[in-house]
Amino acid sequence: MTRCRLCGSEAMASVVDLGATPPCESFLAADQLDQPEPAYPLHLRVCTDCWLAQIPPLITPEETFKEYAYFSSYSTSWVEHARTFVADAVQRLPLGPDAFVVEVASNDGYLLRHVVARGIRCLGIEPSVNVGAAAREAGVPTLTEFLDPATGSGVRADHGPADLVVANNVYAHIPDVVGFTRGLRALVADDGWVSIEVQHLLTLIEENQYDTIYHEHFQYYTVASAMRALASGGLALVDVELLPTHGGSIRLWARPAEAAGEPTRQVADVLAREKAAGLQELSGYTExxxxxxxxxxxxxxxxxxxxxxxxxxxxxxxxxxxxxxxxxxxxxxxxxxxxxxxxxxxxxxxxxxxxxxxxxxxxxxxxxxxxxxxxxxxxxxxxxxxxxxxxxxxxxxxxxxxxxxxxxxxx
The missing domain is CATH 3.40.50.720 (NAD(P)-binding Rossmann-like Domain)
Incomplete structure (x- = not known):
């Protein structure tokens, strides 16, 4: 990797080299055991200009997600996490009977089923054919597509702007972070909200969570680098929550830049924690x-x-x-x-x-x-x-x- 995918800088420093491994969700059938199995380097680097940690985009999302082995609903705690989020979001924003909610990477409908149950109009955007079919069978309207600016604009034209766009555990999974962020902006109403959950690089490093580095995860965010990524698509961070999910995640609440206003004190507090941990200088990564x-x-x-x-x-x-x-x-x-x-x-x-x-x-x-x-x-x-x-x-x-x-x- 010679250039940062967010800012284009060539100032890339090694964080950890895990050798070469196959894609982590490419489970083998019995009749494949005597066949060759491709493996790809798994080397995490950090850009010392914008501090986005990232791996090279050696496999494409199309290779990984057209047929996918992960179904969110098999985790009892994750379904409960989604139910609680929906209940809180309905109160926080608030979301009334005329609201429209879109979830990107909606998997098997684990979250939007709770939106459907509340009688709120919604749509899932899920690239995996098999899990998207499971969502539709469960009564969750689902579009089988990857999100980019064209998809976002198309959904907006067909369904109207979204009051809330949810993107849980997908912001790390797309190599074109700028295009994906512009897709989020295309989906959301000018006064709407975007909620993103993604693993926090701070806890990944502090808690030795190196097994969450794999080829599906193209980048690894601090709040500081996430703010830069959001800005690339016309979104601004308003608030952040620290979550226990996936060993330590951040929930980013963003809005279109023109409607965002000043970020909360919690944003400043987490930025200060990241800086104290050395994550905006190489000292935080060397050990x-x-x-x-x-x-x-x-x-x-x-x-x-x-x-x-x-x-x-x-x-x-x-x-x-x-x-x-x-x-x-x-x-x-x-x-x-x-x-x-x-x-x-x-x-x-x-x-x-x-x-x-x-x-x-x-x-x-x-x-x-x-x-x-x-x-x-x-x-x-x-x-x-x-x-x-x-x-x-x-x-x-x-x-x-x-x-x-x-x-x-x-x-």
């Missing part, structure tokens, strides 16, 4: 790769020593982030014979690169392993409760991030 290497060593040491003691370790979950971790650590079925997932789409498939089988969750109770390695560590509270049954045979849970921890669960 990250050292701490990443320790996560890898600690997890491998645990798995090898457990195998030598004759103890069994299986995985729980097959999230995209888990595939970054598995590939970076070089974990294969000899150390992790399988993982399980609630999503039936993944059953019978294999993790990309590491070729670990993915089975239904019931396999854990059938096998009674000594340890369960939890790959979606960001759902810790939810999964400690879901997996409490491993206590019945003395099993324990293992969380690899931010550092290795072994948890005794209560029955």
């Amino acid at each position: 990250f790769s050292v701490r990443v290497a320790k996560v890898r060593r600690d997890l491998l040491r645990f798995l090898v020593e457990a195998a030598e003691r004759g103890e069994t370790v299986v995985g729980y979950g097959a999230p995209g982030k888990g595939n970054t971790l598995l590939n970076h650590c070089g974990i294969r079925p000899d150390l992790l014979p399988y993982t399980v997932d609630r999503n039936p789409y993944k059953h019978g498939r294999f993790t990309p690169g590491t070729r670990i089988p993915i089975l239904p969750p019931e396999q854990i109770a059938a096998d009674k392993p000594d340890y369960v390695l939890v790959l979606p560590w960001n759902l810790r509270a939810e999964l400690v409760e879901q997996l409490s049954f491993v206590h019945d045979w003395g099993g324990r849970l293992v969380f690899p991030i931010p550092d290795l921890s072994i948890v005794e669960v209560a029955s």
